[in-house]
Amino acid sequence: FNAHYDVVPVSGAWKHGSPFSGTVDRGWIYGRGTADMKGSIASLLMALEALQATGTTPKMNVEVSFTADEETDSALGTGWLVEHAPIKPDYAVVMEGGEGPAVCCGHNGVVWLEVPVHGKAAHGSTPERGINALEKMAALVLGLEAHKKELARRKFKTPEGKLMVPTINVGGVFGCGEGAKINTVPATATFTVDRRVLAIENHLAAEKELRAALAVAAKKIPGCRITVAKISENFSCYTAPTHPFFAAMATTVAKVRRAPAVFNVSTGFNDMHFFAAHRKIPTLGYGPGGIDYHG
Known part of the structure; x- marks a missing residue:
C-alpha cells in the first residue's frame, strides 16, 4: 500500500478555518491535503490497527510506504523507493485515483x-x-x-x-x-x-x-x-482489469459500497505507474476520496 503526504501549495480563500487547521464541520474534515491525501493515510493506518485489534492474520505480507514528492515528479519519493528500497511486492494499491464504486486501473x-x-x-x-x-x-x-x-x-x-x-x-x-x-x-x-x-x-x-x-x-x-x-x-500506465486481483477488489468494493464496482482511468497522474509500468505488477488505485483536491 502506498500513499504520499506532500501537498500542493495553498491558494485562494478558505471557507472553513485556515488551510492547515483540519477544521471539522458536519462530519467533514477541511484543509489542504485532507483529501490528497492525508485521508488515505489515516484510513490505511486505521485498517492496520483493525487487523491487529481483531487478531486477523493476512494471507500475505503487508507492506506500507508513505512518501513525499508526488506533487512534483516523485523522483525522491516512490520513484526512489522502487529503484533503491528492498521491496518486491506481488501487488500494489496506491491510495488515490479511485473512490466510491470506482476502482482506478490506470492514469494519464x-x-x-x-x-x-x-x-x-x-x-x-x-x-x-x-x-x-x-x-x-x-x-x-x-x-x-x-x-x-x-x-x-x-x-x-x-x-x-x-x-x-x-x-x-x-x-x-x-x-x-x-x-x-x-x-x-x-x-x-x-x-x-x-x-x-x-x-x-x-x-x-x-x-x-x-x-x-x-x-x-x-x-x-x-x-x-x-x-x-x-x-x-x-509516465502513464494502464492495466486491463482482468487479473484476479482486480476482480477481488471489485467484489469487495461492491459489497461495502452496495453498488457495482466500475474501473476508471484517472486524467491526473499518481504513483501507480512506478508499480504497474516499472515493477510490472498488478496495480490499482483506491482511497476514501474527497472534493476540491487542488482547489
Whole structure:
C-alpha cells in the first residue's frame, strides 16, 4: 500500500478555518491535503490497527510506504523507493485515483515544458525599435490551437466506457523576464505547457510531437524565437482489469459500497505507474476520496 503526504501549495480563500487547521464541520474534515491525501493515510493506518485489534492474520505480507514528492515528479519519493528500497511486492494499491464504486486501473501521463520566447528590449515610447516578446508569445499560444484540435481526434475508451483524449494546457505559469517595467518592450516572455499523455500513447513520441508543434507554430510568426526546456514528466500506465486481483477488489468494493464496482482511468497522474509500468505488477488505485483536491 502506498500513499504520499506532500501537498500542493495553498491558494485562494478558505471557507472553513485556515488551510492547515483540519477544521471539522458536519462530519467533514477541511484543509489542504485532507483529501490528497492525508485521508488515505489515516484510513490505511486505521485498517492496520483493525487487523491487529481483531487478531486477523493476512494471507500475505503487508507492506506500507508513505512518501513525499508526488506533487512534483516523485523522483525522491516512490520513484526512489522502487529503484533503491528492498521491496518486491506481488501487488500494489496506491491510495488515490479511485473512490466510491470506482476502482482506478490506470492514469494519464504528463510532460511539462517551459517555453521562453525571446524578443528585443526597447523604450516604451519607441516600440518599433524592439521585438515584443509578449506579442510573439500570444501569437505562439494561438498557433498551438491546430495541434490541440489534432489531439482531440484521438480517443481512448476506458473500461467504464468513458472517452478520453490527450489535452494541452498552456500558461499555468507565465511571466516576463528580469527588468520588466510598464514603459519597456519586453525582451522575454515565458509560458508553460502541460501535455497530458493517454495511457495508450507513446510518452516519448508525445513529447517529440509537442516540441515539433511548437517549432512549426513559431516558424510561422515573423521574428519569433523560442527555446524549449522540460520541467518534469510522469509516465502513464494502464492495466486491463482482468487479473484476479482486480476482480477481488471489485467484489469487495461492491459489497461495502452496495453498488457495482466500475474501473476508471484517472486524467491526473499518481504513483501507480512506478508499480504497474516499472515493477510490472498488478496495480490499482483506491482511497476514501474527497472534493476540491487542488482547489
